[in-house]
Amino acid sequence: MSVRVRSLKPWLFLFPAAFIYMAVVLVPSLNTLVLSLFKWNGASPVMIFVGWDNYVKLFTEDTVFKLALTNTLLWTIASVLILTALALLMAMLLNQKIKGRLAFRSIFYFPSILSAVVVAITWRWMYHPQGLINGFLGLFGVGDNAPAWLAEPRSAMESVFVTSLWFGLGQPLVLFLAGLQTIARDPHEAAIIDGANAWQRFSRITIPMLRETLIIVLATVFVNGMRVYDLIFAMTGGGPAESTQVLSTWMYFQTFTFANVGVGAAISWILIAISMVVIIPYVRYTTKKSEQ
């Protein structure tokens, strides 16, 4: 086989996947970037080039965008910290030899296979002023003073976040469980013999040996947090008083409700830019690892 054919071979194997990737990811993304530089309503034949104006107006004039950006960042940080810690804790508990652990694993994984809309509808009824949660609180005499969870800006976002924890726990839990099961018992046994306590074993053995899994979980939780949409849209529609708007939901309003396609495209690229802050180092790290 000639040298030229040999050097083309990897590209030929790569071509089908690369073509699909370009067609469904790269080209639409670049198209969206171009759209973000225009004022366009999505249907008119006239598209007016406005340069970075859409981006500037978002940051300087759009008060809901600033709130949505803050909400998205807080939501993502909270997801990364709380969801990851909760999933790791549950995985460690479910990794113990306890009775019914298979059943418990199914129970905790089950919510993640439901659709977000089903979860939203179920939890809306639970959060209803006469719903399950306030009914339970009523047993302790708090019923009448119990908050309207989704109606108060202070509690609406937190309430939806709790739902997202219940909904999103399954996936990182399964990843952590798989990671924990690859850790041999020997280092732990040796550490016990050496007098290490539970926290020392956890921090010096478990966490370092779970590093790969931890990085994958953090990356996926981060990305899912940044692009949260359906749960919030179905539970609160971005309300009350726009207090639960995030970038994805505000992008929907700009694009489909107000027909400001350029502005919606700009929001999507701001979302991508923020996500790249984590994704690029993550991809570089995994690439380096695989080359080693």
Place this chain on the structure above:
Amino acid sequence: MAGFGKRQEDSVKKKIALGIVLSACLISGMALSAEAKIKVTLWGLSDQKVFLEPILADFMKSNPGIEAEFSPYSIDALKQALKVAASSKTLPDLWYTWGGSLGSFYVENGMTADLTKIAQDRNWAAKYNKAALALCTYGGKLSGVPYHLQAMGVFYPKDLMAKYKLTPPKTFSEFEANLKTLKAAKVTPLAFAGKNGWHLMRLTEVVLEHYAGPKLHDELLGLKASWNDPAVIKTFDKLKEWSEAGYFPKGFVELDPQEVETNFYQGAMAYNIEGPWWDSNMLSNGFDPATQDFFPFPTDQKPLRSSSFAEMFQVSNQSDPAQLDAAIKLAEYITGVETVAKYADTYGAPALAKAPASSKSPHVLPLLDTAAKGNFLIGDQALPQEVVQKLFEATDKVLLKMWTSKEAAASIQTAVDAYKKK
């Protein structure tokens, strides 16, 4: 024997030839019938499937050359699908839409057929309600086939009102007195829900009509008057007052209208602003529409106007002439007198000049009568969508005590100014 074999061979050859000829006839027949059938695509609402699907079946029976394909959507999904289709130039031949700024989008972007001449030729002025035709007209061009004409009133459970000896109020202060009586009797007076804003907006706009009067209200909707007007501020003040008095359900700002409906059907809440669709809603939920009645909201203004809007079928101007004709024919059939009469129980309020009555939908014709006496276009169609969203936000923030009424009014005016600069 040789002769017999030849006869057999001839017979087989004849059978083969006959088979070929028959197949050719069948194929060309199929091709011919495929060519003769014109396909019309229609997008509409899934909760209208109950009468639309049988109507389409009837239409295709009496028009064998036309195939109508119906795609049902929920409300928000339809709005989104139409916008996506508009941007990719893949709109269906015929689609359902609301009026005002929701329907004007397709007209302004040159996507709808101008039906003005067809309406004149086919004398639609005699067939359809005048108000409905006006609501389907943009820039002097008729841009949709009128489908429903909706007018809203304040519905109430008759038994509940009889229990507390309350009669339909004729003035705003009588209405407030009723609210107070109901609250004292531990009945939730106002069955309104704030999620997505449009349900609560129905109350906001009639209170605004009370304070602003018809002329100023129309100017506000047309963005010709300032939303910093005292009438707007008084409207927000009144809503806040009613909220603090506990007239709304707990947590109503984020309740979904469907979550409030159940209590309202059961007579646990008093007043709700709904339209002619309410009868079929009650029927489909197993309740009798005759257990409720309605009154026009007492704005103390003359004329006494109710919030109304039209729904229409818009026709794509991208379809070929045969499809365009077929689509208009289909729209006329769906909205025709015979069709409406046949499906009157579930059809809702038709946009016809003379709408047939239905014993199962007793409120439809009386509601249309109120629209005939006076009406204004519903706020979320009259206003640009950015301003509508700001109105929803402002209303929520006043009720949640995050803004004063003055701040709320000012925020709406800021949204109006930003829209005008666009």
